[in-house]
Amino acid sequence: MAKPRIATTSLCGCFGCHMSLLDIDERILQLAEIVDFDRSPLDDIKHISRRCAVGLIEGGCANEENVEVLREFRRNCDVLVSVGDCATTGGLPALRNMVPLKECLEEAYVHGPSVHNPSGEVPNDEEIPLLLDQVYPAHEVVKIDYHLPGCPPSADTLWEALNALLGGKPLDLPYALIKYD
Amino acid sequence: MSTLLETAVKKICKKLDHDPTRLLDVAHAVQVKYRCVSDEAMDVIARELEIPRVTVESLVSFYAFLSKEKKGRVVIRLCDDVIDRMHGYARIRDAFCEELGIQLGETTPDGNITLERTACIGMSDQAPAALVNDVVVTRMNSDRVREIVRELREHMDPRQLVRTYGRGNNSHELVRSMVRNHIQTDGMVVLSPVNRGEALRKALSISPQEVIREVKTARLRGRGGAGFPCGMKWEFTRAAERDDKIVICNADEGEPGTFKDRVLLTEFPDRVFAGMTIAGYAIGADDGILYLRAEYTYLKAFLEDVLERRRRDGLLGKDVWGMGKGHFDIRIQMGAGAYVCGEETALISSCEGTRGDPKNRPPFPAQHGYLGRPTSVNNVETLCCVTKILEEGAAAFNQHGTQQSSGTKLLSISGDCRSPGVFEVPFGTTLKEVLGLCDGEDAIAVQVGGPSGRMVGPERFDGQICFDDLSTGGSIMVFGPGRDLLSVVHAFLGFFEEESCGYCTPCRVGNVLLREGIERVMAGRADPEDLEQFQALGKAMKAMSRCGLGQTSPNPVLTTLESFPGLYESRVAEDPDGYCRSFDLGEAVALAEELSGRTSAHAHAHADTETTTQREGT
Ligand SMILES: Cc1cc2nc3c(=O)[nH]c(=O)nc-3n(C[C@H](O)[C@H](O)[C@H](O)COP(=O)(O)O)c2cc1C
Ligand code: SF4
Ligand code: SF4
Ligand code: FES
Numbered sequence: 171m172a173k174p175r176i177a178t179t180s181l182c183g184c185f186g187c188h189m190s191l192l193d194i195d196e197r198i199l200q201l202a203e204i205v206d207f208d209r210s211p212l213d214d215i216k217h218i219s220r221r222c223a224v225g226l227i228e229g230g231c232a233n234e235e236n237v238e239v240l241r242e243f244r245r246n247c248d249v250l251v252s253v254g255d256c257a258t259t260g261g262l263p264a265l266r267n268m269v270p271l272k273e274c275l276e277e278a279y280v281h282g283p284s285v286h287n288p289s290g291e292v293p294n295d296e297e298i299p300l301l302l303d304q305v306y307p308a309h310e311v312v313k314i315d316y317h318l319p320g321c322p323p324s325a326d327t328l329w330e331a332l333n334a335l336l337g338g339k340p341l342d343l344p345y346a347l348i349k350y351d
Numbered sequence: 352m353s354t355l356l357e358t359a360v361k362k363i364c365k366k367l368d369h370d371p372t373r374l375l376d377v378a379h380a381v382q383v384k385y386r387c388v389s390d391e392a393m394d395v396i397a398r399e400l401e402i403p404r405v406t407v408e409s410l411v412s413f414y415a416f417l418s419k420e421k422k423g424r425v426v427i428r429l430c431d432d433v434i435d436r437m438h439g440y441a442r443i444r445d446a447f448c449e450e451l452g453i454q455l456g457e458t459t460p461d462g463n464i465t466l467e468r469t470a471c472i473g474m475s476d477q478a479p480a481a482l483v484n485d486v487v488v489t490r491m492n493s494d495r496v497r498e499i500v501r502e503l504r505e506h507m508d509p510r511q512l513v514r515t516y517g518r519g520n521n522s523h524e525l526v527r528s529m530v531r532n533h534i535q536t537d538g539m540v541v542l543s544p545v546n547r548g549e550a551l552r553k554a555l556s557i558s559p560q561e562v563i564r565e566v567k568t569a570r571l572r573g574r575g576g577a578g579f580p581c582g583m584k585w586e587f588t589r590a591a592e593r594d595d596k597i598v599i600c601n602a603d604e605g606e607p608g609t610f611k612d613r614v615l616l617t618e619f620p621d622r623v624f625a626g627m628t629i630a631g632y633a634i635g636a637d638d639g640i641l642y643l644r645a646e647y648t649y650l651k652a653f654l655e656d657v658l659e660r661r662r663r664d665g666l667l668g669k670d671v672w673g674m675g676k677g678h679f680d681i682r683i684q685m686g687a688g689a690y691v692c693g694e695e696t697a698l699i700s701s702c703e704g705t706r707g708d709p710k711n712r713p714p715f716p717a718q719h720g721y722l723g724r725p726t727s728v729n730n731v732e733t734l735c736c737v738t739k740i741l742e743e744g745a746a747a748f749n750q751h752g753t754q755q756s757s758g759t760k761l762l763s764i765s766g767d768c769r770s771p772g773v774f775e776v777p778f779g780t781t782l783k784e785v786l787g788l789c790d791g792e793d794a795i796a797v798q799v800g801g802p803s804g805r806m807v808g809p810e811r812f813d814g815q816i817c818f819d820d821l822s823t824g825g826s827i828m829v830f831g832p833g834r835d836l837l838s839v840v841h842a843f844l845g846f847f848e849e850e851s852c853g854y855c856t857p858c859r860v861g862n863v864l865l866r867e868g869i870e871r872v873m874a875g876r877a878d879p880e881d882l883e884q885f886q887a888l889g890k891a892m893k894a895m896s897r898c899g900l901g902q903t904s905p906n907p908v909l910t911t912l913e914s915f916p917g918l919y920e921s922r923v924a925e926d927p928d929g930y931c932r933s934f935d936l937g938e939a940v941a942l943a944e945e946l947s948g949r950t951s952a953h954a955h956a957h958a959d960t961e962t963t964t965q966r967e968g969t
Binding site: 234244245292296303304309311 | 878880926928930931933934938940941942943946947949951953
């Protein structure tokens with residue numbers, strides 16, 4: 171029987187959640203035995219090639235490309251999981267939601283105290299995806315099946331969650347794994 | 352050197368004995384004099400009352416009738432509650448805006464007239480209504496609006512806007528109001544003719560314990576909404592340790608669509624005050640407070656006069672009835688525009704002169720209420736029942752109503768019916784009978800109990816008005832054919848959002864999330880999960896909010912989901928790709944497109960698929 175496939179992506183995140191996934195250490199070998207990785211920054215596959223059992227989403231949506239990627243995941247994954255606070259709430263990047271987009275760009279590229287930009291131009295290349303008016307958590311863009319809070323969720327949390335999902339078992343995380351203060 | 356303002360504010364503080372528990376009255380007096388409580392005034396108040404400056408500022412920011420910004424000499428507050436919206440609020444508002452040349456929330460450039468909106472002012476039976484300073488103006492139309500503005504510009508005296516007086520005490524020289532009573536039924540109990548002094552005389556001739564027993568035998572339950580047994584509340588208060596007990600009469604009447612206490616205060620003030628005095632005797636209190644909502648300021652002078660007359664007649668004051676049973680007096684505390692202040696612990700906070708923040712329970716007011724004193728808070732109508740029970744006995748009272756809900760209930764009926772007004776019906780009357788009484792038989796829905804109550808559909812019109820079935824503090828809003836019930840739900844959520852004190856997250860944030868969700872449903876952009884989300888969120892708000900406001904605020908959504916599921920189901924749809932229908936990439940990138948001068952390829956490719964999905968869905 172073919173192994174179930176997993177896809178992962180980092181949208182507007184810091185890759186911290188993916189680092190946390192790598193923190194499962196040698197258990198990654200176990201994981202590789204039971205699943206195949208499809209599109210993921212870990213293997214640099216650019217698009218999902220076949221239907222996946224599980225998609226892990228790090229980060230919220232800050233630009234149009236994030237939305238495209240997230241939608242690709244939704245179309246091609248049976249179960250979609252928001253991993254980490256950025257995906258579940260927008261996280262740190264969503265702090266910009268309080269500031270109008272124009273001011274944000276000008277602060278970042280023109281007026282910021284550490285900015286040296288004599289031309290005063292805001293980068294505007296075809297290749298740069300357009301920003302959204304706000305940073306959206308993943309579930310405001312597509313239907314999300316599960317949320318794993320944490321910044322990032324610990325390796326053990328991710329490990330337990332993946333095992334439950336792939337094994338078709340109920341997810342019963344011990345308190346220590348979902349307590350953050 | 353002190354400024355004029357400083358001198359004046361100091362004088363106001365002195366008049367109230369520099370008593371920090373009268374801060375609300377101080378701030379209100381300053382507001383009336385200066386049309387605002389400015390930064391400078393707040394500094395002076397804080398210094399004079401020896402309280403932190405932030406206490407003053409947070410108070411001013413809390414109440415709708417206080418403001419840091421200067422208001423016009425005349426403030427026009429338009430009621431924009433759903434009933435008024437049904438009766439042409441939008442036209443009235445536009446006429447005012449046009450005639451005054453300003454927008455809602457603004458003041459005319461000459462500083463004379465401010466135009467604002469407000470929640471229900473207790474005149475739903477004569478909508479569209481407004482407050483012009485303290486003066487109530489009812490049944491407006493756009494022609495009258497133009498006249499009002501013209502007249503005001505001439506004389507700037509709101510009192511002169513009243514051309515004919517309402518019947519009864521509305522035409523009393525201390526009221527002189529155009530408000531109509533609209534009493535639509537013969538009085539059975541609370542609306543029956545008054546036999547002044549009788550109840551109090553009978554009460555004082557028996558022991559306080561016997562008074563409580565009589566009220567318990569009558570099985571009197573609170574009329575303010577919660578339906579707590581009155582006798583039991585008094586027993587707890589009486590049994591509390593401290594001696595300085597107090598009675599508070601809740602005349603905040605803020606639940607939209609409720610106006611029966613207005614009529615009781617206008618036509619039966621003696622019955623209300625007798626009830627307070629009997630309550631005082633029963634629990635062992637020397638004093639009482641009538642907490643009167645700011646919207647009813649037009650009744651204040653009249654009520655003060657009634658109190659004064661009762662003092663003269665020996666029904667109040669040093670030795671009530673000359674029977675050596677002690678002292679009892681009443682003061683009136685004015686509110687300042689906040690729905691939550693009707694909640695009894697918030698009401699106590701407000702009486703203590705602070706923001707109307709609800710308090711944690713326990714301790715309950717019966718143990719630890721106003722300034723720590725054992726306190727019984729009773730609704731106006733409850734106290735009127737008390738007077739009747741003492742006057743005619745529990746048995747006479749009990750002959751009306753049902754086993755669990757004895758006596759009668761005053762209903763304030765408004766909306767799509769031909770005879771809106773106040774009705775006294777025995778508990779157990781069906782909603783259908785009620786609709787017959789008010790000529791509203793073609794109703795498609797009835798909101799029972801105000802926004803915090805529930806929306807009832809025709810299949811439940813055989814339900815009974817009583818505590819265990821269709822419970823109401825008095826508000827009955829009738830919706831006729833063609834009314835858009837979702838926009839009613841939306842308006843109610845907006846009301847709670849605005850009136851939440853903001854202390855607990857489930858209430859402060861939950862109401863915003865629900866409102867946004869309803870907006871998605873109304874726009875045809877909601878997903879089936881949204882409905883599940885409403886249920887889950889509503890449940891959390893009910894369980895996790897500190898006071899009744901947050902605990903009942905999801906009701907408009909939860910009860911319509913139950914009784915009118917079609918309203919929602921016809922407007923939600925599943926997206927075949929699992930995308931959220933509420934998210935529109937085109938809208939989300941529009942700003943960036945404008946800033947960059949580029950167009951988004953993704954968005955426009957998708958805008959098409961999204962509209963197809965939507966069409967399939969609806
Ligand atoms: C948000 C909120 C507003 C309320 N407003 C009123 C009110 O305007 N008048 C009233 O009598 N009770 C109101 N109540 C109920 C009071 O908390 C309290 O139960 C009542 O005054 C007790 O008097 P009763 O036992 O005679 O009904 C309100 C409750 C809540 C939660
Ligand atoms: S949740 Fe934390 S670790 Fe994960 S992407 Fe966001 S900031 Fe990084
Ligand atoms: S439930 Fe709402 S109104 Fe009541 S205390 Fe909490 S935030 Fe304030
Ligand atoms: S006065 Fe407008 S709804 Fe009550």
